[in-house]
Amino acid sequence: MQASPLAHHFESLEKQTHAARLGMWLFLATEVLLFTALFAAYGVYRFLYPEGFAQASRSIETWIGFVNTLILVTSSFTVAMGLDAATRGNGRRTALLFAVSVLLALAFLGLKAVEYSHHFQEGQLPGRFYTFEGVQAPGASLFFALYFLITGLHAIHVIIGMTVLIVIGTRAGLGAYSAEYHVPVELAGLYWHLVDLIWIFVFPLIYLI
């Protein structure tokens, strides 16, 4: 883009940074509310079908969810390290750490794909596609409807987050940011932490309780 990161309609870089941060936080709020609708639906149906949800939850492999949680938390750590590098003006290190995060995200998606294929083989599918023999209690098919909606929407967010990390990481590696100006790195990190944070809620809801 241009040499100076200051857009013409802002009077100072400080104000522009403030605006960018506020905008990002508001955007994250909308993301949280997007998932909140699904979590609320989960809560209502869990209340209506406690037995079906408990059995369905136990019928899926907890270890995949657990490993995936570790992977995502680690990726958040590397993103945070990347931001730390950016504040010191070390763009190449930021790029490297973001690349590690992207690889971890790919591992997450890979495990998720393994898990999905299990569900397809077992017939653990939503609504009228539900053919799983293991759990017959009412509400199990609803569990899997919500399971696929929540994890699917989360996976889409992982893919978007990866794209953001790739773009910003590449730009950081090319030296687009400095110790003084690295708001995009910070915002990309915020988004990735949100994706991580949502999973922190998804994991116990789907796998543990």
Add this chain to the structure above:
Amino acid sequence: MSPSPASEAPAMNPRSYLTEPATGFRSWALTRDHKRIGVMFLVATTIAFALGGVFAMLIRIELLTPGPTIMDAMTYNRLFTLHGVVMIFLFMIPAIPSGFGNFLLPIMLGAKDVAFPRLNLLSFYVYLLGATVALYGMIHGGADTGWTFYTPYSTTTVTKVVPILLGAFILGFSSILTGLNFIVTTHTMRAKGIGWMRLPLFVWAIYATSIIQILATPVLGMTLLLVAVENAFHWGIFDPARGGDPVLFQHFFWFYSHPAVYIMILPAMAVISEVVCAFARKNIFGYKAVAYSSLGIAFVGFFTWGHHLFTSGQSAFDAGIFGVLSMFVGIFTAIKVFNWTATLYRGSISFKAPFAYFVGFLFFLVFGGMTGVALATVSLDVHWQDTYFVVAHFHFIMVGGVIMAFLAALHYWFPKITGRTYPEGWALVAATLVILGFNFTFIPQFLLGNEGMPRRYFSYPERFWALNVASTAGASVLAFGLVLVLGYMLISLRWGKVAGANPWGSRGYEWETPSPPPVENFEGTPVFTRGPHEYDEEAVASPAHVNAVPEPKHAS
């Protein structure tokens, strides 16, 4: 601020946003100027308004006789759905915030643009995309569910609901992006001298609107997506046969759609607060009360959705709580109404078209609001549930309110946006027609509803005939008035008298810049030394203020 000389004959600003940086199609399609984006939104929403109005007229013509008149029942069902979807998602939600808000909010803050101009343009294209998808769905099949898409009907109907749902889903993102932009702009782009207590009341109400847009719209998006998934794949989320709960849909839907009525009416109140000061030539009475009551409405609006579920199997306790919470909205609205009327007291009223619409607004808001409090009373609501009384209530307060404010805004800011004035005489004639026509359309519907005529019915018993004819006659007058407005506005675009910077003698910040405003909104960096509604000290507080030109310069 704007050091333009106070010349006698008002002249068009030669450096206006309309001519700079260029005038071609490309310069508009790729613009990041909030004023041009606002104008594009205004054009698009006006087209949507016309389309929704045509649907409304077709509905009224169909209801002219008890039996079939000009269409079959299925076409009728599709028409009232389209009327609702177009009017709500394509006109009422975006018209004032995205149209006038975009144009005015940065100017009122003394900013050069909104905080995220590219996002702003994206918001417009997302709107166009959503409108296109929804219109595609309407042409290819159309939905017959009503704009509320209640399950399980919406998940089993043979009509094609999915494109319309996706269209509304996409439109939601346009709304979110605009709201996000406005909040950040209000926080970070205020010029020197504009503290929070010097924000124009327009900005306060738009700010409150934006909060609702951001917090409620994602839930609607998710809900519509769930209905689309259910309709397409039958996952059972809202399907009782598979354990789903259709009432959960109602909770989700109204969690957005009730606050959404405040997305529609708060911007209308934003306009009215500006108009009442300008045409009573008085400070607003109770600035803080008006400002904070907007936030109050936004807040309480999130806790009232249950009043749409009084007859959906909700417990009597819940219904009572939601009923009382709903009445709180009446308190905040009343605060505004009393402050507006107190502003008129000892004001120097100039009865121009925007003021006429203010009077209409006040009537519709108060009358519609009173019926709203009545509807929030559970025992009364059980009687009126799903009748024309609800239709009439909604149209009075929402549609009446929004149309009055939209037209008031259009007349009040027309000189600022286009640099020209409209014919005042014709405008007053049209305002009379619109206000009277609106009353004649919906007062009979209150009566019909009270007698028990259900809404959305294709045919009705003969005893309802006379009132239905009255309603259709009223609608014709209303339509004629609106066409008249469109007519003289289009003519004025080209042949209207040149307005000058401040034809109203208004003290609003936006009138301190030339008309139409330059690309960067103000010549130089503006510094504000007084509040936005200060009419006390004429031409003392603001050294740069341009309105030495006497006010009644234009037609009639």
